[in-house]
Amino acid sequence: xxxxxxxxxxxxxxxxxxxxxxxxxxxxxxxxxxxxxxxxxxxxxxxxxxxxxxxxxxxxxxxxxxxxxxxxxxxxxxxxxxxxxxxxxxxxxxxxxxxxxxxxxxxxxxxxxxxxxxxxxxxxxxxxxxxxxxxxxxxxxxxxxxxxxxxxxxxxxxxxxxxxxxxxxxxxxxxxxxxxxxxxxxxxxxxxxxxxxxxxxxxxxxxxxxxxxxxxxxxxxxxxxxxxxxxxxxxxxxxxxxxxxxxxxxxxxxxxxxxxxxxxxxxxxxxxxxxxxxxxxxxxxxxxxxxxxxxxxxxxxxxxxxxxxxxxxxxxxxxxxxxxxxxxxxxxxxxxxxxxxxxxxxxxxxxxxxxxxxxxxxxxxxxxxxxxxxxxxxxxxxxxxxxxxxxxxxxxxxxxxxxxxxxxxxxxxxxxxxxxxxxxxxxxxxxxxxxxxxxxxxx
Amino acid sequence: xxxxxxxxxxxxxxxxxxxxxxxxxxxxxxxxxxxxxxxxxxxxxxxxxxxxxxxxxxxxxxxxxxxxxxxxxxxxxxxxxxxxxxxxxxxxxxxxxxxxxxxxxxxxxxxxxxxxxxxxxxxxxxxxxxxxxxxxxxxxxxxxxxxxxxxxxxxxxxxxxxxxxxxxxxxxxxxxxxxxxxxxxxxxxxxxxxxxxxxxxxxxxxxxxxxxxxxxxxxxxxxxxxxxxxxxxxxxxxxxxxxxxxxxxxxxxxxxxxxxxxxxxxxxxxxxxxxxxxxxxxxxxxxxxxxxxxxxxxxxxxxxxxxxxxxxxxxx
Numbered sequence: 001x002x003x004x005x006x007x008x009x010x011x012x013x014x015x016x017x018x019x020x021x022x023x024x025x026x027x028x029x030x031x032x033x034x035x036x037x038x039x040x041x042x043x044x045x046x047x048x049x050x051x052x053x054x055x056x057x058x059x060x061x062x063x064x065x066x067x068x069x070x071x072x073x074x075x076x077x078x079x080x081x082x083x084x085x086x087x088x089x090x091x092x093x094x095x096x097x098x099x100x101x102x103x104x105x106x107x108x109x110x111x112x113x114x115x116x117x118x119x120x121x122x123x124x125x126x127x128x129x130x131x132x133x134x135x136x137x138x139x140x141x142x143x144x145x146x147x148x149x150x151x152x153x154x155x156x157x158x159x160x161x162x163x164x165x166x167x168x169x170x171x172x173x174x175x176x177x178x179x180x181x182x183x184x185x186x187x188x189x190x191x192x193x194x195x196x197x198x199x200x201x202x203x204x205x206x207x208x209x210x211x212x213x214x215x216x217x218x219x220x221x222x223x224x225x226x227x228x229x230x231x232x233x234x235x236x237x238x239x240x241x242x243x244x245x246x247x248x249x250x251x252x253x254x255x256x257x258x259x260x261x262x263x264x265x266x267x268x269x270x271x272x273x274x275x276x277x278x279x280x281x282x283x284x285x286x287x288x289x290x291x292x293x294x295x296x297x298x299x300x301x302x303x304x305x306x307x308x309x310x311x312x313x314x315x316x317x318x319x320x321x322x323x324x325x326x327x328x329x330x331x332x333x334x335x336x337x338x339x340x341x342x343x344x345x346x347x348x349x350x351x352x353x354x355x356x357x358x359x360x361x362x363x364x365x366x367x368x369x370x371x372x373x374x375x376x377x378x379x380x381x382x383x384x385x386x387x388x389x390x391x392x393x394x395x396x397x398x399x400x401x402x403x404x405x406x407x408x409x410x411x412x413x414x415x416x417x418x419x420x421x422x423x424x425x426x427x428x429x430x431x432x433x434x435x436x437x438x439x440x441x442x443x
Numbered sequence: 444x445x446x447x448x449x450x451x452x453x454x455x456x457x458x459x460x461x462x463x464x465x466x467x468x469x470x471x472x473x474x475x476x477x478x479x480x481x482x483x484x485x486x487x488x489x490x491x492x493x494x495x496x497x498x499x500x501x502x503x504x505x506x507x508x509x510x511x512x513x514x515x516x517x518x519x520x521x522x523x524x525x526x527x528x529x530x531x532x533x534x535x536x537x538x539x540x541x542x543x544x545x546x547x548x549x550x551x552x553x554x555x556x557x558x559x560x561x562x563x564x565x566x567x568x569x570x571x572x573x574x575x576x577x578x579x580x581x582x583x584x585x586x587x588x589x590x591x592x593x594x595x596x597x598x599x600x601x602x603x604x605x606x607x608x609x610x611x612x613x614x615x616x617x618x619x620x621x622x623x624x625x626x627x628x629x630x631x632x633x634x635x636x637x638x639x640x641x642x643x644x645x646x647x648x649x650x651x652x653x654x655x656x657x658x659x660x661x662x663x664x665x666x667x668x669x670x671x672x673x674x675x676x677x678x679x680x681x682x683x684x685x686x687x688x689x690x691x692x693x694x695x696x697x698x699x700x701x702x703x704x705x706x707x708x709x710x711x712x713x714x715x716x717x718x719x720x721x722x723x724x725x726x727x728x729x730x731x732x733x734x735x736x737x738x739x740x741x742x743x744x745x746x747x748x749x750x751x752x753x754x755x756x757x758x759x
Contacts, residue, residue, distance in 0.1 A: 078722050105511050106725065193610065198597075204617075206703045258596055260617030261706040266595050273598045393511065396723040407706035411618055430724075437510035 030064040031330040033091035037067055038076040038315070048350045056337055063330045073099070073207075073315070074396075080320055084108055089320035091331035094149055097137040097316045101230050101391040104140045105434070110319040112144040115332045129339075130356045133312050136227060136388025146316030147339050148356035150347060152283040153310045153382050154215045156180075156303065160296040162187060162197075162277045173300035177219075177246055180278075180303045184256035187277035199256035201276035202247065205263035209406055210399035212280060214311045214390055216243035221306030225390040231435040233392060235402055236424035242305065244416040248409045261407045282313055283379035287352030290373070299375045301382050308385045314353055354379050393434035401426035497738070504731035522732035532733060534708055535716040538623060542712060543691035546630040551683055553635040555676075558642030559668075572643070575636040583633065587700035590629050591616075594701075616702055619709035626710050629697050634690060638683045645679035646672070678752065685748045692741060713737050 035053065039045045046069055053067045070076040073096035080093050095103070103109050116126045123144055127135050134148040160170035166186045174180040184199030202212055214224045222239025226232040234240065250257040262270075268285055270276040272292050280302060289297060302310050317335045319328055337343060341359035345366040348355035354376075360366055361380065370377050392398050405419035414422075507518045526532050557575055561568040578586065593600045594615040606612045615625045649672055657667050695714045698704060704711035704719065711719075717737070721730035 074722065081725075102725075107512075194612075204706075206705055258614060260596070260614030262596065262614065262617055265591070269592075269595060269598055275597050394724060397719075400723070404705070404707040407617075407619065411620075411706065413619070433508075433510045437512055 030062050031326050033063060033065050033327050033330045033334065035065055035067050035331075035334065036070045036076055036080055036090045036093040038070055038073050038094060038096075045351060048347070052338070052343065052347065056334060060333065060337075063333060065330075065334050077103075081108065084320050084322060087322070089322050091319065091323050091327045092335055093318050093320060094315045095146065095318045097134075097146065097148070097151070097312065097314055098389040098391040098395050100137060100146045100316060100318065101140055102393065102395050103318070104145055105230065105393055108321050109145045110321055110323060110328065112147070112319065112332075115328070116144060129358060131358055131383050131386075133383050133386035133388070134356050137312065137391060138316055146318045147335050149315050149317045149339060150351060150353035151312050151314030151356050152353055153312055153379060153386050154212065154280050154302055155283050155286070155379060155382070156300045157271060157279050157281060157285075157289060158298040158300065159187075159271065159274065159277045159293075160298045162274070162295070163298075166277075170296070170298045173298060174303050175301070176303050177305040181246075181250070181254060181256075184250065184278065185254060188256040195255065195258075197274070198258050198270070198276045199254075199278060200250065201258065201262060201267045201270050201279040202250075203264040203267040203279075203281065204261040204403070204407060204410060206400060206403055208264045209261065209403040210390065211282075211311060211313060213240070213243065213402060213406060215280070215302055216247060218309035218311060218387060219243075219302055219304045219307065220246075224311075225392055227388055229439070230391065230393045231431050231439055233390070233398060233402075233424070233427050233431070235427060236420045239306075241416055241420055244406060244409060244420060246305070247406075248416050251410055252412050260411050284313070284351070284353055286375060286379065290352075290375070297375075299378045301378070301385075308382075310382060310386050311389045312383075312386050313389055314356075352376075354383070392431065394430055397430050398427045401430065500731045500734050500738075503727050504735050505728075507728040518728070522728040523736065526729055526732045526736065529729075531708060531711065531719075532713075532716055535711045535713045538709070538711055539692065539713045542623065542627060542630075543688050545624070545627045546634070546691055547684060547687035550631045550635040551638055551680070551687060553631065554638035554683070555642050557635065557639040558646055559672075561639075562643065562646045572639070575639055577636065578633045579637045581633070583694060583696035584700055586629060586633060587697040590625075590697070591701050594625055617706055619707045622702055622706060622709045626697055626701065630691070630694070634687065638687065641679050641683050641686075642676065645676045649675045681748060681752060685745065688744060689741065692737065 037049055049067050049069075053065050056065055057063070068090065070079045070093075076093065076095060077099050080090065080095070083089050100109065113123060116123060127139070127144065130138075130148050131151075134151055138144060138146040138148055156173065158170055158173055163170040163183070168183060168186060174183045180200070186199070187197070188195060188199040189197035203209070204212065217224050217240045220239045220243045222237060222243065223234055224240070225234065247257075251259050258270075258276075264281065264285075267276070267279050268281060268288065271279045271281075272289065272294075274295065286299065301308055317338065319331050319335075323331065338347075339357055341355075341357050341363055344355040344357040345360035345363045347353070348360065349366070349369050355361065355366070361370070370380075390399065402420075402423040405414065405423040408414040409416055409419045504522050505517055505519060506515045507522055508515055557572075561572050561575075581589075596602060596614045596617065597606070597612060599615075601615065602612050613621055616622050653671055654667060657671055662670070692713060695712050695718075698710055698712055698715045699718075702710040704715045713733070714737070717730050717733045720726050720733060724730075
């Protein structure tokens with residue numbers, strides 16, 4: 001009851017705001033559009049978004065875009081779904097890239113193919129602007145449903161001062177799991193049984209934990225999920241078993257990683273305060289580390305066991321289903337403008353995400369920026385080995401089945417193998433209705 | 444009511460049975476019309492925002508989709524059966540019971556202690572009362588964000604002080620054995636000051652003359668507490684207990700901010716389970732069914748407590 005009441009209240013308030021904004025617009029004539037945007041990382045993203053939208057409105061007198069802050073990625077999904085249900089969807093949304101498949105299955109997305117065709121462009125030409133790694137999360141059933149807006153990959157951050165002190169060369173960061181384990185052992189400081197500095201920290205909270213499991217599984221040669229079909233995940237596989245066993249060994253065997261599940265902010269705070277000598281975290285945290293670290297740091301690729309590979313993260317621009325034609329057109333203009341090389345580059349410098357548009361890195365401002373901040377280059381270079389972010393039917397609950405089990409392993413309450421068997425069973429159960437309608441629907 | 448009663452009685456005595464009912468009804472209605480009119484504004488809002496939503500939940504709880512693209516169909520009580528069979532729901536109920544008892548008992552105990560210590564008004568007690576009430580004024584979300592940093596393993600405020608004394612520093616929010624208790628500490632910290640207010644008010648109603656008489660009869664402080672103050676505070680206890688239990692079910696802001704029900708569902712409470720079903724699983728049917736079950740439990744609890752209170756006022 002509380003949920004519904006809160007939702008209704010929220011909708012009522014949103015409605016009041018929407019009508020308040022709509023009244024002056026009708027007199028003037030420009031097409032009114034709303035853009036829902038989340039702020040997933042710490043920082044001044046909301047202010048930057050205001051600057052960006054103001055610039056767009058000044059350059060497009062026939063469109064009046066309003067940026068509506070909608071909380072986290074998850075909150076943005078809730079609010080978008082609520083407004084679609086209420087029949088008043090926003091014209092464009094910055095949506096977490098791995099929610100697109102789920103929304104497409106629920107018929108909540110506008111297919112962008114016709115808008116691309118109306119511009120006289122083709123799908124290949126349009127998608128060709130973006131890094132190939134990003135296309136997997138934007139294209140569903142060979143149709144375009146999203147336009148990559150800001151993206152990230154996981155990185156290895158190293159406290160260079162502590163590495164030097166331990167006799168390690170920070171300019172030759174660890175490249176394999178074996179090297180990383182060795183580094184972590186050398187960087188861990190103990191007083192008797194008590195650890196005063198951890199060798200490495202890897203975040204594990206809902207959302208981050210699944211992403212890190214995908215990262216470790218990929219560097220171990222695995223896939224995590226079926227990129228072509230939303231009804232399958234590969235939890236109970238050798239590649240994931242190796243990944244989880246290694247993570248568990250860092251905690252329980254080598255004792256170089258703090259026990260238990262540690263959320264992202266705790267990991268970055270630990271690193272900044274010198275309490276963890278290395279961490280694996282998103283490129284989205286790079287600006288935060290750059291501004292707050294009082295020591296020299298290095299960033300490097302995520303080390304491999306079998307191959308170098310990382311998943312992408314971040315968000316795409318979408319148009320929800322049910323947006324009227326004129327608003328659709330206006331939203332499309334906004335989306336193309338926001339993902340153009342210049343704006344993409346500007347947003348990347350402001351936030352720390354990398355710019356999905358490849359041409360952004362050829363703009364003079366960006367070339368300058370990369371020369372001044374070579375650490376930002378590592379993230380872009382790692383894109384060559386990046387792959388799509390897991391997205392399945394009911395992505396969040398399917399991911400959570402794995403995360404709950406991983407948390408038990410990191411707390412030493414379960415063995416990796418039995419944890420993965422349990423996770424696979426629970427995930428298969430959640431995916432069942434979708435499979436009943438697709439892969440198991442036989443003639 | 445007092446308007447309606449005298450008008451209805453003479454009519455009931457005079458007319459034959461059939462007519463009697465109709466007339467009685469219309470007369471009653473006419474007489475109580477102003478009362479209904481006065482209630483109308485609140486009724487409209489209650490209907491819109493409370494009963495409307497409840498009705499909607501009731502309907503939603505009866506429908507479900509078999510597969511993602513299939514249309515909604517009527518499934519009767521299937522959603523409720525599914526919720527009851529879900530280990531995550533039973534886990535959330537058990538967590539919620541531990542949480543309710545583990546927060547209600549200590550926070551009420553502390554509140555009573557504070558109230559007894561600060562019952563007399565002077566400069567010092569006023570300042571202390573304000574200090575103890577302060578956590579109530581901090582929004583739960585802000586408090587949770589603060590505690591998130593206090594609980595940070597190794598670098599947080601708590602570990603900075605307590606960590607030195609312990610052989611192994613616990614991961615307060617990352618260990619499924621500890622996380623729920625960490626969450627409970629925040630609730631106790633936040634609510635004890637609030638309940639203290641009720642006990643302070645309750646203490647005002649302890650009759651001064653009885654206390655004085657007991658004093659003259661040679662009753663010591665403990666005897667006075669046990670035989671005069673505690674019995675006088677019984678209604679306050681009842682009221683605060685109900686409020687504390689309702690809070691334990693309806694306040695989950697800190698779970699949202701700090702743990703999202705994790706690790707491994709260790710801090711998953713019923714309301715958060717409903718949120719997960721509605722938002723993460725996008726399963727409105729199951730979310731509504733779980734809401735109905737919670738609502739029924741809360742209503743039963745409230746009805747029970749009101750009856751106990753009414754009994755007390757009438758009988759004892």
